[in-house]
Amino acid sequence: MQHFHFHRSEQETLFKISPSSGDGDAVTVSLGGEWRMGSGSGHPATLFDPKHPIGDVRSITFSQDGLAFWDSSLVSFLKRTRDEAHEKNIAIDISQLPLGIQKLLALSGSAGKTDAEMPVYKKHSSILLALGFSSLRWTHTFEDTLEFIGELMKSFGRFFRGKAHFRMVDLLQILRDCSANSVPIVTLISFLFGIILAFIGAAQLKMFGAEIYVADLVGIAMAREMGPMMTAIILAGRCGAAFAAQIGTMTVNEEVDALKTTGISPMDFLVLPRIFSLAVMTPLLSLYAIFMGILGGAIIAQLMLGISFLQFVTEAKMILTPMQFGLGLIKSFIYGILIAYAGCLHGIHCGKSAQSVGVATTSAVVVGIITVVMAAAVTTYIYNVLGV
Amino acid sequence: MNEAATILQTTSAANTPGESREVHIRVRDLTMAYDGLVIQHDLNFDIYRGEVFIVMGSSGCGKSTLLRHCIGLIRPAAGSIFYEKMDFWGSTEKERQQMMRRFGILYQSGALWSSMTLSENIATVLERYTRLSKSEIKDIAYLKLSLVGLSGFEEFYPSDISGGMRKRAGLARAMALDPEILFFDEPSAGLDPISSRNLDDLILEIKESMGTTIVVVTHELPSIFAIGDNSVFLDANTKTMIGYGSPKELLENPPQPIIREFLTRGEQ
Numbered sequence: 001m002q003h004f005h006f007h008r009s010e011q012e013t014l015f016k017i018s019p020s021s022g023d024g025d026a027v028t029v030s031l032g033g034e035w036r037m038g039s040g041s042g043h044p045a046t047l048f049d050p051k052h053p054i055g056d057v058r059s060i061t062f063s064q065d066g067l068a069f070w071d072s073s074l075v076s077f078l079k080r081t082r083d084e085a086h087e088k089n090i091a092i093d094i095s096q097l098p099l100g101i102q103k104l105l106a107l108s109g110s111a112g113k114t115d116a117e118m119p120v121y122k123k124h125s126s127i128l129l130a131l132g133f134s135s136l137r138w139t140h141t142f143e144d145t146l147e148f149i150g151e152l153m154k155s156f157g158r159f160f161r162g163k164a165h166f167r168m169v170d171l172l173q174i175l176r177d178c179s180a181n182s183v184p185i186v187t188l189i190s191f192l193f194g195i196i197l198a199f200i201g202a203a204q205l206k207m208f209g210a211e212i213y214v215a216d217l218v219g220i221a222m223a224r225e226m227g228p229m230m231t232a233i234i235l236a237g238r239c240g241a242a243f244a245a246q247i248g249t250m251t252v253n254e255e256v257d258a259l260k261t262t263g264i265s266p267m268d269f270l271v272l273p274r275i276f277s278l279a280v281m282t283p284l285l286s287l288y289a290i291f292m293g294i295l296g297g298a299i300i301a302q303l304m305l306g307i308s309f310l311q312f313v314t315e316a317k318m319i320l321t322p323m324q325f326g327l328g329l330i331k332s333f334i335y336g337i338l339i340a341y342a343g344c345l346h347g348i349h350c351g352k353s354a355q356s357v358g359v360a361t362t363s364a365v366v367v368g369i370i371t372v373v374m375a376a377a378v379t380t381y382i383y384n385v386l387g388v
Numbered sequence: 389m390n391e392a393a394t395i396l397q398t399t400s401a402a403n404t405p406g407e408s409r410e411v412h413i414r415v416r417d418l419t420m421a422y423d424g425l426v427i428q429h430d431l432n433f434d435i436y437r438g439e440v441f442i443v444m445g446s447s448g449c450g451k452s453t454l455l456r457h458c459i460g461l462i463r464p465a466a467g468s469i470f471y472e473k474m475d476f477w478g479s480t481e482k483e484r485q486q487m488m489r490r491f492g493i494l495y496q497s498g499a500l501w502s503s504m505t506l507s508e509n510i511a512t513v514l515e516r517y518t519r520l521s522k523s524e525i526k527d528i529a530y531l532k533l534s535l536v537g538l539s540g541f542e543e544f545y546p547s548d549i550s551g552g553m554r555k556r557a558g559l560a561r562a563m564a565l566d567p568e569i570l571f572f573d574e575p576s577a578g579l580d581p582i583s584s585r586n587l588d589d590l591i592l593e594i595k596e597s598m599g600t601t602i603v604v605v606t607h608e609l610p611s612i613f614a615i616g617d618n619s620v621f622l623d624a625n626t627k628t629m630i631g632y633g634s635p636k637e638l639l640e641n642p643p644q645p646i647i648r649e650f651l652t653r654g655e656q
Contacts, residue, residue: 165516170503254499258561261459261493262513263485 004053006044014044016065017052025058030065031097035074047081048088059091064098075104148345152275155267164268171273178239178281183288185238189230190222190289194296197221201297202304211305215315218297223324224383225331227290228282229376232335235282236368240343243274244364247347248357256348266348275340282336283329290328327388331379335372342368411472412437412569412601413458418467420453426627427453431467433620433632440595440602440615442635445622446650451605452496454622455573458603460488471569489517492562496574498554500546506533506557507542513564532560536590552583559590569601570594576608588614609651613639621647 004017012033020026029047048054062078078094082105085092094102158164201217247270250256259266294316301307343364350360413435420427427450435441443451456462458469460476469476471487479487500509510529514520520528533542536556546554555575562570572591576584588611594600595615606612612619612635619638621631623646631638631647642648 167512173503250502253497253502254495255501257456257461258493258495258499258501260461261488261491262516263488264512264516 006052013066015047017047017054020059020061025056026061027054027057027059028061028063030063031070031074032064032066032068034068035070035077037071037073044077045080046077046084048084057090059093060085061093061096063096067098070098070101075101075108078105079108144349145345148341148348151265151267152271152341155265155272158265158268159272164272165264166269166273170269171276174273174277175281177242178235178277179285182235182238182281182285185234186231186285186289187292189234190227190292191296193226193230194218194222194293194298195300197226197293198297198300199304202300206305211301211307212311212315214297214301214305214307215312216319218301219294219316219320220324222290222293222297223320223328225328225376225380227293228286228328228332228335229372230293231282231286231289231332232339232372233369235278235285235336236339236342236365236372239274239278240339240364240368241361243340243343244347244350244360245357247271247344248350248360251348251350252352252354252357271340271344271348274344275337278336278340279333280336282339283332286328286332287325290325323388327383331376334375334379338371338375339368342371409436411435413441413603414468414470415458416468416470418454418457418469419465420450420457420462421465422453426465428622428627428629429466430628431620431622433629435601435603436618437601438595438599439617440591440604442612442616442619443603443605443622444607444612444619444635444650446624447607449622449624450627451607451622452573455571455603455605459491459493459571460484489565490568492565492567492570494555494558494562494570494572494575496577498546498551498558500554500557500561502546505543505545506538506549506560509546509557509561510564513561517565528564532563533557535563536560551578552580552587555579555583555587556590559587563594566598567600569603572602572604572606574606575604576606576611581610584608584611585614591615607650609653612651621650 006014006016014031014033014035016030016032017027018030020028044052047060054060060081078097078101082092082094094105155164197218198214201214202211205211205213205217247256247266250270256266256270259269298309298312298316301312302309346360346364346367350356411434415431415433415435418431419429420431431454443454445451453462457464458476463477468478471490474483474487476484476487500506501512504512507526507529510532511525514525514528518525530539530542533539536559538553538556538560541549541553541557546557549557570591575587575591579587591602591604592615595602602615604611604615616635618633619631619635620629621638621644622628623630623644630644631642635651638647639651642651
């Protein structure tokens with residue numbers, strides 16, 4: 001065994017390895033210099049580095065020789081060295097080191113103990129294993145969803161039998177939050193959307209001298225598709241997220257557990273009022289959005305195409321039958337239920353931490369918007385098949 | 389029943405000499421698991437009517453999980469919980485709901501419904517289960533709040549009061565229906581020593597004045613010795629109960645050294 005010096009710089013030696021006197025299988029490691037975190041990349045991670053010629057030894061004794069400063073970087077080095085020595089059946093003696101280091105190493109746990117006694121959850125290194133766990137998670141999510149839908153059906157059953165328990169004041173408050181408080185944003189978005197539609201239509205229809213049909217384009221698009229869709233997306237962001245956050249926080253605070261153990265179904269008490277609120281308010285807000293969109297279109301038609309407001313309304317009235325509004329409102333009714341369902345589902349199945357409330361809220365919005373768009377596609381196809 | 393449980397039952401027989409005492413809650417061969425991971429197994433103990441029963445053990449050993457099994461929030465992986473002679477998890481949903489009506493639960497955080505005032509929290513429970521008039525419900529809600537020293541706070545929202553007051557309001561709600569059994573999940577958690585002591589006194593007063601069976605999940609030593617008539621010690625390493633008896637007797641004759649260590653904060 002030759003003497004070995006580990007230098008961080010020419011002036012500073014961090015440790016020296018030398019054979020212990022009288023024992024060929026033992027080495028002494030003298031620690032020195034400054035072991036300071038953040039002082040560059042000079043610290044070794046462990047003594048058992050191929051670069052350090054330790055050789056086959058049975059014991060290592062640590063001592064200090066000019067150890068000017070130490071912090072967690074040295075403790076980390078010693079801990080890793082100790083743990084690896086334990087695996088290699090090499091005895092470690094740290095009794096000559098400062099008492100503080102000895103105590104910190106003792107606190108960090110003796111080598112081998114943690115692994116033996118504590119369950120270790122390793123990351124899934126195998127792709128197949130990861131795939132399996134992922135499939136199990138999806139199965140759980142699917143089961144949760146089915147369970148939620150089943151419970152919701154039972155809750156509707158109780159409601160129609162007059163046995164559902166919820167507070168009217170809560171329902172009114174949710175109705176207000178979903179309606180009056182959403183009006184400004186619905187106004188802005190749908191008005192601007194009407195303007196955008198009219199712009200696109202005007203540019204194209206002008207080429208054919210069919211400017212007047214801008215009214216038809218804006219009217220039909222807003223009434224059948226875009227009015228309900230834009231309202232639904234706004235409500236998914238406002239109300240769906242709020243539902244998930246409210247119910248998720250109640251789950252974290254054990255309020256949902258308290259409802260269950262009091263014999264009050266969280267489905268009745270929390271979910272039903274929210275589903276009713278959005279089932280009622282989404283069509284009403286959609287109707288409002290449709291008119292705001294048409295108003296935006298009419299303004300652009302007048303400014304860009306010289307079509308008067310009266311001409312625009314007369315043309316729009318010819319195409320916009322009550323049926324067109326009805327089809328849009330049926331869609332918005334479905335959207336409302338889907339948004340409330342997504343918000344409540346993720347709120348009820350929220351975990352027990354602040355982070356899980358955030359995840360539940362995000363999921364509620366994402367799932368809400370995705371289901372709304374899917375429902376839009378399905379209903380549009382059905383309308384097409386039915387010829388309406 | 390496993391060997392440990394048989395030994396423990398022998399130990400507990402000495403601790404529960406009153407043959408005439410009526411068993412209120414009986415836990416038999418209970419195994420609790422999450423996603424196939426066993427939390428505790430082969431739990432066997434009796435809780436007698438009118439006693440304060442402590443569920444103790446180190447953090448993460450499954451104390452609160454045991455409570456959640458007892459109050460109907462988690463179904464056991466195996467075993468039974470009997471209330472008098474009724475098998476709680478072997479009953480129908482309707483029967484279970486009827487049994488749950490006899491419980492009152494004080495959750496760790498109080499778990500008051502945040503959208504309601506304190507009196508509304510209590511009134512909601514009364515409205516669910518009684519046919520009292522609105523004024524009678526209000527009177528009882530005010531009475532329950534006065535019993536826990538919260539007169540004058542009836543129309544406050546949970547967010548407007550302190551943590552200790554929320555705990556007491558939670559207790560008032562738990563007592564709304566004059567339950568036969570009260571469950572407390574870490575009642576002293578987050579409370580200062582004086583508030584904690586006051587809550588212990590309140591628990592003893594409830595027991596003495598109403599004869600309520602009280603189950604307390606805690607690891608607060610002063611509370612354990614101040615209020616506990618009987619107790620079970622859950623061990624996180626062996627994942628089963630390793631002690632059953634009154635806290636004082638467990639301290640004097642611990643079946644396992646870890647119990648003495650726990651009950652003396654490792655100082656002896």
